[in-house]
Amino acid sequence: MSKRLRLLRRVSQALFSAGFLVLFAVAAYPLLSPVPVDLFLRADPLLALSTMISLRQLVFPALWYALTVVVLTILLGRVFCGWICPMGTAIDACERLFGIRGRRPSAAPRLSSLKFYILLAILITAALPSAHRKAAEPSISGSVGLSAVYLLDPVALLTRTLTLTGLPAAHWAIGMGGDVLNGWNGSDAVQDHPWIAVLLSPLQMAYGLVGRPEGAYFRLSAITFLVFAGIIALSRYARRFWCRNLCPLGALLGWLGRLSPIRLRVSEECTRCMRCVNECKVGAISDDPHHYSGPECIECYSCIAVCPENAISLARGHRGEEREDDLRLGRRRVLAAMGAGVAAVALPKVGLGVRRTDAGGQVLKLSSMRLIRPPGALAEDEFVTACVRCGECMKVCMTNTLQPAVGEGGLEALGTPIIVPRVGPCTQPCDLCGRVCPTRAIQPFSIEEKDYLYVGTASLDRSTCIAWAQDKECLICDEACSYDAISQDVVDGVSRPVVHEPICTGCGICEWVCPVEPRGAIRVNSSGDKRHLTRNEQRAIRELADEGTLEQGSPYPGL
Amino acid sequence: MTDEITRRDFLRRAVVGGAAAIGIGELVAVRADMADAASSPTIAVASKRRPAELVRASVEALGGIGKFVKKGNRVVIKPNIGWARKAEQAATTNPEIVAEIVRLCKQAGARDIRVVDHAVDRPDALVLRMSGIEAAARKAGAQVSLASSPALYEKVSLPKGRALKSVSVIRDLRRADVFINVPIAKVHNTTGLTLGIKNMLGAVWDRGAFHRSSSLDQAIVDCAAEVRPHLVILDAIRILLTNGPKGPGRTADKGIVVAGTDQVAVDAYAATLFDRKAEQIGHLQRAHAAGLGEIDLRRVNVRHV
Numbered sequence: 001m002s003k004r005l006r007l008l009r010r011v012s013q014a015l016f017s018a019g020f021l022v023l024f025a026v027a028a029y030p031l032l033s034p035v036p037v038d039l040f041l042r043a044d045p046l047l048a049l050s051t052m053i054s055l056r057q058l059v060f061p062a063l064w065y066a067l068t069v070v071v072l073t074i075l076l077g078r079v080f081c082g083w084i085c086p087m088g089t090a091i092d093a094c095e096r097l098f099g100i101r102g103r104r105p106s107a108a109p110r111l112s113s114l115k116f117y118i119l120l121a122i123l124i125t126a127a128l129p130s131a132h133r134k135a136a137e138p139s140i141s142g143s144v145g146l147s148a149v150y151l152l153d154p155v156a157l158l159t160r161t162l163t164l165t166g167l168p169a170a171h172w173a174i175g176m177g178g179d180v181l182n183g184w185n186g187s188d189a190v191q192d193h194p195w196i197a198v199l200l201s202p203l204q205m206a207y208g209l210v211g212r213p214e215g216a217y218f219r220l221s222a223i224t225f226l227v228f229a230g231i232i233a234l235s236r237y238a239r240r241f242w243c244r245n246l247c248p249l250g251a252l253l254g255w256l257g258r259l260s261p262i263r264l265r266v267s268e269e270c271t272r273c274m275r276c277v278n279e280c281k282v283g284a285i286s287d288d289p290h291h292y293s294g295p296e297c298i299e300c301y302s303c304i305a306v307c308p309e310n311a312i313s314l315a316r317g318h319r320g321e322e323r324e325d326d327l328r329l330g331r332r333r334v335l336a337a338m339g340a341g342v343a344a345v346a347l348p349k350v351g352l353g354v355r356r357t358d359a360g361g362q363v364l365k366l367s368s369m370r371l372i373r374p375p376g377a378l379a380e381d382e383f384v385t386a387c388v389r390c391g392e393c394m395k396v397c398m399t400n401t402l403q404p405a406v407g408e409g410g411l412e413a414l415g416t417p418i419i420v421p422r423v424g425p426c427t428q429p430c431d432l433c434g435r436v437c438p439t440r441a442i443q444p445f446s447i448e449e450k451d452y453l454y455v456g457t458a459s460l461d462r463s464t465c466i467a468w469a470q471d472k473e474c475l476i477c478d479e480a481c482s483y484d485a486i487s488q489d490v491v492d493g494v495s496r497p498v499v500h501e502p503i504c505t506g507c508g509i510c511e512w513v514c515p516v517e518p519r520g521a522i523r524v525n526s527s528g529d530k531r532h533l534t535r536n537e538q539r540a541i542r543e544l545a546d547e548g549t550l551e552q553g554s555p556y557p558g559l
Numbered sequence: 560m561t562d563e564i565t566r567r568d569f570l571r572r573a574v575v576g577g578a579a580a581i582g583i584g585e586l587v588a589v590r591a592d593m594a595d596a597a598s599s600p601t602i603a604v605a606s607k608r609r610p611a612e613l614v615r616a617s618v619e620a621l622g623g624i625g626k627f628v629k630k631g632n633r634v635v636i637k638p639n640i641g642w643a644r645k646a647e648q649a650a651t652t653n654p655e656i657v658a659e660i661v662r663l664c665k666q667a668g669a670r671d672i673r674v675v676d677h678a679v680d681r682p683d684a685l686v687l688r689m690s691g692i693e694a695a696a697r698k699a700g701a702q703v704s705l706a707s708s709p710a711l712y713e714k715v716s717l718p719k720g721r722a723l724k725s726v727s728v729i730r731d732l733r734r735a736d737v738f739i740n741v742p743i744a745k746v747h748n749t750t751g752l753t754l755g756i757k758n759m760l761g762a763v764w765d766r767g768a769f770h771r772s773s774s775l776d777q778a779i780v781d782c783a784a785e786v787r788p789h790l791v792i793l794d795a796i797r798i799l800l801t802n803g804p805k806g807p808g809r810t811a812d813k814g815i816v817v818a819g820t821d822q823v824a825v826d827a828y829a830a831t832l833f834d835r836k837a838e839q840i841g842h843l844q845r846a847h848a849a850g851l852g853e854i855d856l857r858r859v860n861v862r863h864v
Contacts, residue, residue, distance in 0.1 A: 029684055179710045186713075186730055214682055214707060398682040427681050429643050429689060466771060474770035475749045479804055480679055482643075488748060495749065513679060515767025 005314075006305035009082060013089040020086040024162055027396045031432055038392050040086065041438035043069050044155045045256075046119075046249040047388050051439045054126035054145030054385040056133075059439050070256060077257035081243055081250050082281075082298035087154035091232060091240055092281075100235045105277055108238035112283070112296055113328055115244075115251035117337035122148045122248055124341025130349075130412075131381040144381050146412060148344045150389035152248050157227070160415070163391030164218040164404065165225040171215040178207050217423070218394065220404045220415060244282040244296065254295030258325040261318045264303070266290050269311035276303035276312060294325040348412035369525045371408040372419040372506055375426065375453035376434040376445035379532045380409070386441035389415040393433035393442055399424030401508065402433060417442075419455065421508025421524050426455075428482035428507060449535065451483060452542035456506025457528030458485070458499050465521035467496040477510035477522050486510060497522070502545035504528060600853050601860040602819035602828055610655040610796055610816075611662075617792065617818035618663060620864045627790045628737050630668030635735035636660055637788070638692060639743050639753075640676040640705065641761055642805045646691045649799040649810045652743045654695035656794050656816065660739060661699035669737070672701040675729050676761050680805075683707055706731075712764040720781035722772040727764035728786055740788035740822070744795045744813075744829045746803035749775060751840045752833060753804050754826040755791045756783045756851075776841035780849050783822070787851075791825045793817040795832055823852025824859045831856070 020040055027037035041047060041062075048066035051059050069080055081088050094100070102108060129143030150156050181203055190196045234241035243250050270289055277285045280303055284296035304312045374393060377383045394402040394417055401424035404415040417433070419426050434444040445453055458477075462468040467475065471494045478486040478497050485503035488495040499510075499522070506524045514520035530538050544550045603620035605613040618624050628634055638652035646654055657674060664672050674696045678686040683705040687693035693703045706712065712727035713734075732738055742758035749770075750757055759782055760766055769778040795815040802808030813832055819825040823846050827837035837843045837854045847854035 029682075030688075175708070179708070182710055186734075191734075398685060424681050427643060427685060429685060472770060472772075473749050473775035476679075476766070476770060478748050482805070484802055484807070509680070512681070515770050517767070 002307065002310050003305045005301040009300055012083040013092065016084045017086050017089045017093075020158075024159065024395065027392055027436055029396075029398050029430075029432060031396065031435060036436075037396070038390070038436050038438040039065065040155050041159060041388070041390050041392065042066065044153060044249060044438075045070050045073075046122075046153050046252050047149060047156060047438065049252070050122055050126045050147065050149035050153075051386055051388065053123060054130075054147055055382060055439075056144065059386075062438055062440075069253075073253045073256045074259045076262055077260040077294070077297060077299045078250065078253045079299045080253055081247075082300035085154060085243075085249075087158045087247075088240065088243055088298070090158065091235060091242060094232045095235050095239055098232075100232075100239070102235055102239040102241070103237060105280070105283055106287075108283055109241075109245070110283075111245040112293075113330070113333070115246055115248060116255070116327055116329055117333055117340075118152060118246065119248040119251040119255075120334065120337040121341040121344065122152070124338050125344040126385075128342065128345045130345050130385070133379075133382065144385045146345050146348070147385045147388065148341075149248070150387070150415065152246065153388065154242070154247055154249055156388045156390040157231075159395075160389055160391040161224050161228040163395040164221040165228075167216045167395060168218060168221060171213040174207075174210055174213055175215050181207055214398075214400065216400050218403060219406055238283060240281045240298075243298065244284075250298075251295075255327065257297075258294055259318075260294075261316055263294070263315055263317065263323045264292060264297070265313050265315035266322055267311045267313070269309040270307075271309060271311075273308065275306045275308065279303060279306045290322055291324060292322060294323045295327060348410055368408055368410075370418070370420075371405065371413070371526045371529075372421075372456040372508070372524055373529070373531065374402060374417055374419060374433045374442050375450050375455055375505070376443045377417075377455070377531055378441055378443065380529075383441050383531070384409065384413050384416060386439045387416045388439055388441075390438060391417075392436040392438065393417050396432040396436045397424075398430060398432065399427050401426055401512075419506070419508055419524070421511035422518075422520060423512075425480075425509035425512040426507040427509070449539075450505065450507075452505070452538045453535070454505050454528050454530040454538060454541070456508075456524045456526050457501050457504050458506065458508075458510050458522050458524050459527075460497060460499055460522045462521075464516055465497070466516060467494065474515065476513045476515060480509045480513045482507060482509060500545075501528065502541070502550035600819060600821035600824045601862060602817060602821065602824050603862045603864055604828065605816045605818070605864050606814055608814075610653055611659040613796070613814075613816035614656055614659040614663065614792060614818075616864045617816045618790075620862045621790075621818055621820070624663040624667045627739075628664050628667035628669050631670045632664075632668070632736040633671040633734070634664045634669045634673070634737045634739065635729075635732045636664075636672065636674045636696075636701065636739045636741055637676060637729075637732060637758065637762055638674060638741040638794075639758055639761060640674075640686060640690050640692050641679045643678075643680040643686045643689050644806060645689055647797070647810075648806050649743065649745065649797045650804060650806045651690040652692065652741050653794045653796050654691040656792065656796070657692050657741060658695040658699040660741060660792060661696050661701040664737075664739075665700050673731050673735075674701045674703040675731050676705055677707070677729065677763070677766075678705050678761075679766075706764075709764050715785055717781045717785050719784060720778075722774050722777035723768065723781045726768075726782050726785075728782075729762050732762055732786070737790070738788045740791045742791070742793050743798070744793060744832060745799035746801065746808075746833065748803065750779070750842055752826075752830055752835060752843075754829045754843075755788075755793055755822045756780070756826055756842060756846055759783050759786050762786060776845050779842045780845045780851065783846060784849055784851055788822065789820065791817075791819055791822050793825050793829050795829055798832060800833070821852040821859070823847050823854050824856070827854045827856055827859070828861065 023037045026033045042065035045066040048062045125148040126145040130146040133142050231242045285292045401419050402417040403420045405413045405418045434442050466472040485500045489498045508524045510522045511520045603617040605617035638657045642650045644650040696703045706729045713730040715728050716725045742755045745753050747753040772778040795813045797810050797812050800809045830837040
């Protein structure tokens with residue numbers, strides 16, 4: 001009995017991690033999963049809470065999923081951390097794989113309060129008004145806060161790590177294998193000796209099953225990997241260093257778990273052999289095995305499994321002298337955490353990233369010529385605060401065009417998705433990113449709506465366009481345009497491409513196909529971004545454009 | 560070993576040499592045959608049938624698939640799978656036609672049938688699925704793939720090229736015993752029309768090089784001179800009349816399939832479907848001038864079936 005709970009917990013960890021990986025894998029075209037692929041992100045109460053505070057509105061359907069974890073925690077304590085969290089399991093697995101044991105409990109750093117301060121700072125950052133919502137008057141309800149939760153939320157962090165580093169690595173490995181195989185099959189030796197091809201055919205079949213991925217590449221992949229590797233490396237100081245000291249989700253669940261009516265009971269059989277103290281993953285048991293910290297315990301039940309006297313058991317009842325629910329926060333440090341939350345809002349504000357210009361009702365960041373958001377994205381300030389940088393949209397994107405922003409939107413937009421046309425176009429018959437966003441920062445949209453979800457405008461540089469500057473027969477941009485937004489001007493007998501701005505949605509396929517290397521002579525910029533308008537207003541603009549009412553270069557109606 | 564020629568050696572050399580001589584003789588004869596055919600090429604125009612039957616009828620009129628595909632041959636079919644458009648939008652080859660060609664090749668005993676192209680639109684998975692060609696051709700028994708890695712291409716030098724000196728072509732296509740070009744007839748913003756010869760642009764890796772060259776039309780012809788199909792089956796069941804090559808645009812239902820071995824003749828006939836003269840289409844004019852085929856339909860033996 002005593003070991004059965006631990007076994008059950010390990011099985012649970014394995015199943016949930018497998019589920020997490022499967023959902024990650026199937027977050028891809030044609031996206032047929034009956035279970036939402038962003039299930040773990042939706043179920044993360046910290047992401048939901050922080051986003052709802054910073055966005056000043058309820059976020060559905062994430063709220064319902066998150067509430068189930070909240071209820072689970074109130075009933076059973078931090079079981080999410082011990083039994084479900086894929087990050088926790090990843091840390092457990094890495095500790096085992098690399099033989100990381102941590103220091104002795106007495107020598108381990110005692111920083112367990114730190115995570116509560118981090119949680120507090122994140123929530124303060126989310127609550128403070130950071131930007132005004134559209135043209136609304138300054139007020140709390142007319143403002144949005146800033147997202148800091150993305151930095152340290154474990155589910156977002158792990159999904160992001162998988163997307164930005166795991167996916168390219170997997171694609172690279174498969175692609176290399178395929179190239180080698182193709183090279184062998186195409187070599188003269190194999191052509192001359194077909195029996196070698198027969199020997200290679202099982203490999204060829206296996207490769208055919210996997211299929212050749214269109215290799216993904218991402219910016220920020222190295223730094224994302226280093227953050228994850230750092231979290232694993234910290235376990236050298238104490239096992240699950242991340243969970244016990246840093247994780248803001250663990251802090252939130254620990255705080256909620258204080259309501260749990262289940263506790264550990266230590267009977268008089270205890271001989272103070274200290275095995276449970278040494279075995280506890282999160283250092284929740286004090287030097288005296290009769291006492292443990294409720295908010296720290298992740299309900300892994302290793303202590304029950306290792307106790308040679310079977311002295312530890314689960315007991316009902318909220319109060320017991322074994323469990324201590326005090327968070328042990330210092331007043332001075334709480335103030336410091338609040339200060340850090342304020343600083344997190346202030347810091348991006350002193351950079352040029354948020355210097356704005358107001359063009360015909362739309363607010364553009366000066367740094368943001370290339371800040372081209374996916375279709376369906378909320379208006380910029382709301383988008384930046386709602387996006388948790390999980391990377392699901394970049395994972396599901398078929399053309400790899402969605403990349404984490406580095407400098408395009410300033411510090412506050414670090415890691416948010418942008419279209420980088422030279423990597424790939426936002427292909428017209430695709431609505432995937434709108435279907436996987438856990439916080440609906442990218443609102444669902446239909447393929448038909450993409451005709452008027454303006455995210456930018458292409459502009460043609462006639463000094464480098466080979467049709468304009470060199471009289472070459474090239475209209476590839478016109479060929480490829482999915483929206484018929486490029487037409488031809490015949491000048492001196494040569495056809496030359498011209499962008500019809502009111503129709504152009506900024507999908508970037510023209511920039512992608514342009515044969516002028518390396519940058520392309522036609523480039524998308526954010527000037528046509530109309531996310532500050534409602535969809536109906538954007539559709540109205542498109543209808544005017546179709547009627548021919550909107551002429552080239554004429555200002556758009558100030559809708 | 561000595562340098563003396565043994566009896567066995569002598570006999571072996573005699574046999575090999577004799578066989579080679581006969582082989583060369585055969586080859587010369589075949590060449591002569593082809594030259595003869597080129598002087599008065601035949602194309603077959605099938606109409607008033609369902610798509611699959613159009614293919615069968617037109618190929619039959621050329622002497623049957625057995626004339627082109629022998630038992631054990633490796634066949635590569637090159638349709639137009641360039642765009643993420645549905646078949647009915649007439650930007651990509653009709654999937655039923657591709658599937659029927661696959662079935663014909665299978666019946667002729669082809670060992671390995673591949674359908675390849677190099678899409679412009681991204682991503683491949685979407686292009687393959689939307690065009691409907693992947694599902695149809697795979698069901699008929701072919702391997703279908705889009706070549707999106709330079710590793711899948713082979714450099715072909717164009718010694719006679721005037722605008723291009725070399726081009727990277729899909730390797731499968733170069734290594735095939737039989738290569739069947741299956742274009743769809745469309746208008747094209749740059750080249751006027753895109754028919755069979757222009758369809759070869761989808762078999763190369765760096766299309767940009769064609770546009771950057773001194774003349775796009777000439778580059779197309781340079782490439783077509785070296786990358787020549789054994790059979791052209793042109794889909795004109797529904798043709799794209801405006802906003803080509805990708806559309807969306809106006810379409811017209813012609814219900815026709817044109818087949819032949821003279822690519823210029825096939826294209827010249829297809830041009831008439833758009834009320835255009837082949838002589839007005841730059842790359843066809845140049846292809847004819849380069850000796851790639853007959854542009855004057857009066858000199859083409861058009862067999863309507």
